[in-house]
Amino acid sequence: MSLEDPQDQRGAQDRELVGVTEEGVDYDALEDLLGEKVIGRESHVNAEAFVIRPDEVQDTLFALRDEAGFDHCSCLTAQEYEDRYESIYHLKKYDDPTQEVGVVVPTSKRAPRSQTAEPVYRTAxxxxxxxxxxIGIDYDEHPDLRRILLPETWQGHPMGMDYNQDQPQVVTFESHTNPLAEDHKGEESDTMFINIGPHHPATHGVLHLKTVLDGEQVADVKPDIGYLHRCEEQMAQQxxxxxxxxxxxDRWDYSSAGILNEWAYARAAEDLADIDVxxxxxxxxxxxxxLSRMAGHMLAVGTFALDVYGDFTAIFQYAFRDREKILNLLEDLTGQxxxxxxxxxGGLAWDLPEPREEYFDxxxxxxxxxxxxxxxxxDLISSNEIFQIRCVDTGVLEPDVAKSYGATGPVARGSGIDYDLRRDDPxxxxxxxxxxxxxxxxCDNYARVLCRLQEVEQSARIIEQCVDLLEDWPEEDREIQSNVPxxxxxDEDAEIYRAVEAAKGELGIYIRSDGTDKPARFKIRSPCFSNLQTLPELSEGEYIPDLVASLGSLDIILGEVDR
Amino acid sequence: MSSQERSADTEAAVQSTQEDRMQGADDRFNSKLREAFGSSPFILTKFDQFMNWVRGSSMFMLQFGIACCSIEMMATYAIKHDLDRFGAGIPRASPRQADVIIVPGTIVSKFAPRMKRVYDQMPEPKFVVSMGSCTISGGPFQKGYNVVKGAEEVIPCDIHVPGCPPRPEALIYGVAKLQERIANGESSPVTVKPYELKQFGDLEQDELVDHLAQDIDEETLVMRYNWADSP
Amino acid sequence: MTGTAGTVGETASVFLQSGSGQGATEGAPLADTVGRLLGFGSNMGPGETLIAAFIGAFFIGNLMLAMTGVAGPWAKRKITAAFTDRIAVNRVGPFGLLIIVADAVRLLSKELVVPDGVDRPAWDIAPILMAGSALLGFAVIPMGNGIQLADPETGLVYVFAVSSLASLGLVAAGYASNNKYSLLGGLRSIAQNIAYEIPLVITAASVVIFAGTLQLSGIVAAQTEPLVTILGVSIPAWYAFVNPFAFVLFMAANLAEVGRNPFDIPEAPTEIVAGYQTEYSSVYFVLMYLGEFLHIFLGGAIIATLFLGGPAGPVLPGIVWFIIKIWAVFLFTQWMRSAIPRVRIDQLIEIGWKGMLVLSFANLVLTAVIVGLIA
Incomplete structure (x- = not known):
């Protein structure tokens, strides 16, 4: 993990990075860097990928991170083939996300064991x-290899090939024990275990935080997700x-950021099938x-205010008032x-609503x-002094920690990481x-909220320019759809990992085709999933209200976390 | 959800729960006074009417969000649609103080026991508005390996509001309809499929239960899903 | 919890004593008026005094409960709606006013859930204590037109004493509920009440220095003289005008005392669900809710008495002015609730002990020096 040795990482940035050329990534140089570890090479549509042995994962990833500068483990895709299991680490660079590389780790069918990447990238x-x-791949040396989305008593691995969906399942409903109880020193000291969620006003849905409190302070917090795991990947594969x-x-990030999500799928599939738009x-x-992004950010600001202010107060309501206006515009456009x-x-469902002039107005x-x-x-939020003492310097997320957790979107940008796929991976x-x-x-809660408010203004700038362009667009050129079979x-065995900048950050899609009209593997890299992982870093040692505020400022949507 | 598709067992179980709920008039409206008097004297009828009016005019909602529909539910509470006009706009965070639970979203296997518990924590008389396709049948996610096929598999529902998600207007209509029904003293023919919380020790012994016996304590509450029987 | 019951009993007896003992000597306490109306004559026996006092207490109690009834289910919604561009209840009766009946009856008719493992009888006493303590406070408030149940010489001390009994109810509710959120809420409220009651009392003491008496009717009387006369309009010497600094301090501390934003942390729905009232349903919840609003009104009554000249005001009768002033304070608390974020518990304690307490002492010393120099 980078924090253990920040010197080394800084050194790496000063050093000449391996495999960087004018045109992008020189994969041969990377192969030389990895040397013997590479046992094969695959060509994905987005980048080259190196096949390595399952016991050399950490060495490979350390080399790629420290020598070649791949500091962003964007996603891990696991899948089962007829003859093997495979984990693919999709690596990128925060400085230039167009420089990508994949690391493919095949494991045997009988005993799928692979080395963990957690020491390299905490997000792993x-x-x-x-x-x-x-899928059912075991990761050796993983600090806490438990089920994450499904209940712990679940039988079988549902995205594997021989899973029987009709088998009965038993799900427990048990009280939890204090994980810190053993650490107590003496009779007097005491901590209290408390379940925040899955039904709690501040969890923005059905998140469960296993929290240990020392008085009012948070001694330990473990997010427990999966209460909204509705098999999105299975649905897409069907x-x-x-x-x-x-x-x-549309149903991943349901904070009306639907079009951004659709674009993520559209971009990946269009690149995979080579379709022009x-x-x-x-x-x-x-x-x-x-417009979608604005609506999503409005909701984020409104619910954050809800967390900090208390009841359904003025800011929440005003945010919804403005959001309604955006939803009206989107409804005129899309019908929903x-x-x-x-x-x-390859395009759109239909053109702008007629009369166009009225819509533009x-x-x-x-x-x-x-x-x-x-x-x-x-006036109401960011310049309010009480709001400032509540939010400034609470929930601090240092940039290198954020990078190691793969944080993106306003969470990363609130920590000063200049990373936006709209610009960096156009x-x-x-x-x-x-x-x-x-x-x-x-780097604090305040910065994240401020970031969202300013992004709303930037979105407005973009929309304004788009409206100008659309207004002057010649009528005969208004082509909304290209030719799609x-x-x-x-093509069979084509693989692609593509991401767009959704409302919460980098929303990536991995698709593997098997030559049929349905994807063989469809993996969603959700920004909220990675962002939520930083919550313990933000809130341990802070007070309960700050935990709630930090959670609000991460702006998670459980539909996207659990998928 | 036609009954022919169900196995005989399930149908019997459905009927028994239906009967449990439907003893005489709906239990939720029954009072000790009525039991004492036996029939429906004038004063009690008037009192009943008054109580129905009261329950139909004002209700506290449980602040309960699950998925996409909860965004539309929030929009229903907020400025433009303002559910509070109907006396139903105060979200209470604690189930002890709520009358109505709006179930806004997909229910998955891990969440169903928790939702059952939240429902159990609410004091009678309580009502359920199931919002969106997912709470009717599992909606677009019906074929998922993890998705409970509708809220009625777990808790009894009074009103279903279809849509994915329903517009705020539709939810308001649903709530208004619920109020109308309550005010008229009507009750819904409630069908609950028996996904109940049980102690692990009380489950029928089979391969799965034997397999889990080392991991789960006898007294732990569990919910058993028989996916093959789902509609 | 026998201690709690004892305290209530003692307070009640103090209350009765003050009602009968002080009543005959001072001002026009309500018991006398009621006695005259009932034709008991000017020299009432102990039995007659008791009956008259009870009728008076019944009247005042019901007045306050009626106001709470309007405020809780209806006015609060309407005010919040006004701040957030909404309409709120408008279907049930004119302006939705019948929602008061519907809400009250519905809540009372709900099932009373007694959770497993609650610590009875503390769990049952807490809501009664909260509502009762606030009601007791109104016994000594002069509401104009001779409506004052009792007027003891130590009226101000009595008001603060009974209203802080609510803290006991809060902590009992939090502790007895067998719920961790309730426990946190109870502990928060006790920390908050202690931190803010001291500045509250000390600020009130500065008023006492001005007025030279602890008797509430005396404090009101001291505010009747004109302060200045501008263009023929004479501004009375209300202590809000005489010492605005103390007024602001008291308003702020009062917000904390009644638990409204920015100091609503004992409830804090988005943090600890509903704090101490998480486990209460039905009748007990109604009592909790009533207690909360009664405390806001009691706070308003104290502010009106200490700083706004009590029932004084032109044209309208005193009791009307008094109610207007109470509602103004209520409106203020709702405004705060709609617009101000809540502070964190450590910040709240810091503001209380390092800020408010110091300022209130400074105010007290300053007032003493000024009064000493002038007098």
Whole structure:
């Protein structure tokens, strides 16, 4: 883990990084760096991948992190083949996410054991637990290899090949014991175990925090997730590429950020099947995605205020008032308030609503009012002194810790990490538009909230430019859909990992095709999953109210955490 | 959900729970006074009407969010739709003080026992509004390995609001309908499939139970899912 | 919990003594008026005094409970709705007013859940204690038009004494509920009440220095003289005008005392569910809820008496002015609740002990010096 040896990492940044060239990553140089450890090489659509032996995972990843600068373990995909299990570590760089590399670790079918990557990237902790839970790969030396999404008494590994879905299951409902009880010194000292959630006003859904309190202070907190694990990956693997998968992304991050999620799937599938998207559709996608982002951030600010202020007070209600306006715009565009199902592979479901002028006017009216409304939020929230003493310097997330946990989105940007896939790994119409990536150096709850409020303004800038472009777009060029075969069958064994900047951060999709019209493996890299992992870092040693505030500032959506 | 598809066992169990709920008039409206008087004298009828009006006019909701629908539920409480106009807009965080639980989202195997417990913690008379397709049948996730096929598998529901998610207007309509029913003294024919919390020791012995016997204490509460019997 | 019961008994007896003993000598306490109306004559026997006092207490108690009834289910919603651009209850009766009946009857008719392992009878006594302590406080408040149940010479001390009994109820509720959230809520409330009661009392002491008496009718009387006369309008010497600093301090400390934002941490729904009242349902919850609002009104009554001239005001009768002032304070607490974030427990304690306490002592010393120099 990088924190153990920060000197070394800083050294690595000063040093010439291996495998960096003008054009991107020089995979041959990386192969030379790894030397004997590489036993094979695969070509994924997004990057090259090295096949290594299961007992050399840590050595390989340390080399790639420290010598080649791959400091972002974006995702871990586990899957089962007819003859083997496979874990794929998708590595990226925070400085330049277009530089990617995959590390493929095959393990035998009989005893799927692989070395853990947790000492290299802390984020691997939960990712490996998920792989163990759903696929059934054992990770040696893993600090806490338990089921994460399914109940601990579950039988079988549901994403494996020979899982029988009809077998009965028994789920326990038990009281928990204090994990720190053994550490007590003497009779007098005492800590209290308390369950926060899964039904609790502050958990934003059905998160369960196993918390140990020392008085009012949090001595230990362990998030327990999986109360909303509704098999999104299985659902996607059962759907056909063309139309049957697209409705599900809306339900991952359901804070009305649906179009951003749809784009994640669209981008991965389009790149996999080599589909072009017309420029006009890209602009409409960009506009609708930013509307979604604004609605998501409004909800985040509103519920954060709910956590810090108490009841359903003014800020929460005002945030919902402004959110309603955005939802109206999105409803005019897509026909739905929350589950838009608007993007299609290779384009859009339909064009802007007629009369177009009227629609543009409503969007403009909304954008004109927005600065005033944002000012109101600043008056009510960020310039309130009580709010400041509550939020400044609480829930501190240092940048290198954030990187090690794979934090992205406003959580990373609130810690001063300048990382935004819209700019760094350009897609859509973003590169042609004029906007800024917001970063705040505070690293605390306050910085994260401020970051979101400012991103709302940036989204407004993007939308404004999109509206201008769309208004002047010649009528004969309004192509919303490119040619896509009726039944989409990407090449056999094509693999891709692609991410977009969703409302909460990097939302990545891994798809492996087996030549049929349904994906063989569909893996979702959810930003909330990684962001939530930082919660113990944010809140241990702090007070309960700060734990609640930190959780609010991470802005997790349980649908996306549990998938 | 046609009854032919169910096995004979399940149907018998459904009927027995139905009967348990439906003894005479709905238990939730029955009072000791009525038991004492035996029939329905004028004063008690008027009193009943008054109580029905009271329960139908004002209700505290449980602050209970699960999934996508809870976002629309929050929108229903908030400015534009303002559920409080109907006297149903005070979310209470503690189930002890709530009358109505809106179940807004997909219920999965890990959460169902917890939801059952939260429902049990609410004082009678209590009502359930199941919101969205997932609480009716599992909705788009019905085929998932982990998804309970509807809230009625676990707790009895009074009103179903379909939609994915239902619009706030639909939820308001659902709540208003519930209030109307309560005010008229109607009760729903409630069907509960018996996913109950049981002590592990009381489960029928079979392969799975034997297998888990080392891990689970006899007295631990468990919920057993027979996925094969699900509709 | 026998101690608790004893305390209530003692207080009740103090209350009765003050009702009968002081009543005959001072001002126009309500018992005398009631006695005259009942035709008991000017020299009432002990039995007659008791009956008259009970009728008076019944009247005041019901007045306050009626106000709470309006405030809790209806006014609170309407006020909050006004702050958040909503409408709130409007279907049941005119302006939704019948929701008061519906809410009250519904809550009372719910099943009373007694959770496993609660510590009875402490669990049962706590809600009664909370509502009762606030009601007792109103016994000595002069509400104008001769409505004052008793007027003991130590009225101010008595008010603070009975209203702090609520802390006992809070901690009993928190401890007896067998719920960790309740326990946290109970402990928080006790820490908060101790930290803020001292500044509250000391600030009130500065008023006593001005007025030279602890008797509430005396304090009200001291505020009747005009302070200044501007353009023919004479501004009375209300202590809010004479010593605005003390007024602000007292308002802030009062917010903490009644547990409203920014000091609503004993309840803090998003942190500890509902704090000490998490496990209470039905009648006990109603009592808790009543107690909370009664305390807000008692706080308002104390502020009105100490700083706003009690029932004084032009044109309208005293009791109307008094109720207007109480409601103004209630409105203020609801405003705070809608607009201000809550502080953290350690910050609250810090503000209490390091800020409010120091300021209140400074205020006291300053007041003493000024009064000493002038007098």
């Amino acid at each position: 902790d939960w990712h490996e637990r998920e792989a163990y839970d759903l 759907g056909k590429y063309r139309k049957e998968i697209m409705p599900y992304p 017309p420029e006009y559709a890209q602009v409409v996608r960009t506009m609708s995605a930013e 308030r929350l589950m838009f199902n608007y993007l299609r592979l 409503t969007v403009r009216d909304f954008l004109d009012e927005l600065p005033q409304n944002v000012e109101e939020y600043h 897609y859509g119409y973003y590169p042609e538009l004029d906007w800024d990536v917001i970063t705040e150096d505070g 009726r039944t989409l069958r990407p």
